[in-house]
Amino acid sequence: MFELDVQSRRPIYEQLMDNFKELMINEVLQEHNQLPSIRILAQELEINPNTIQKAYKQLESDGYIYTLPGKGNFVAPPESIKNPLKEEKIRNELTKVLSEAIYIGIDKHEIYKLVKDISPLAKEGDS
Template structure:
């Protein structure tokens, strides 16, 4: 389910954060679903439990998961107020990346097709 590139320059905890976010966004992991324990995930991925803990803390800080003492970590629900702030932040990032892509020669049509493909993919996943 989670594959990490141990040779990558990207820190392992950041890779883990990105992979878990991707699984949540794609609907593979549903709201309120329990995540693997730090110990079991560390054994499965053969990495230090502190690395898993750091990734879980970051995901919790960003609002993707929540922890219940003695019970574990769970996927968070999307909250309207928090969602709006995240949308604003990601929109600024999107504008910056889009400007750079256009500057480098990517066509408007290619960008629109990419968005439409992502939207279609997201819709198909929600239907399953």
């Protein structure tokens, strides 16, 4: 379920966060689904529980999950993640990546197709 590279220079908690975000984006984890407990996940992944705790705290800070005391951590609804600074950062990153893609010769129709393939919402928006 999780791909962690202990040889990577990227911290394990960041890799874990990316894995959770990917599961949420691909709707494997849907809103209000409960996440595994820190203790159980630490045992399964054979990593320090403090690493899981750090990832969960950052995911909560970013709005991806919420905590119910005594019950655990849950996936937040996508609309709760809305953050103007985060949106601006993503727009800037997309602009940079798309500009580079066009510069190296990737056809704009291929880029449009990628966007359609990524998001069912993009397909609906074309009508």
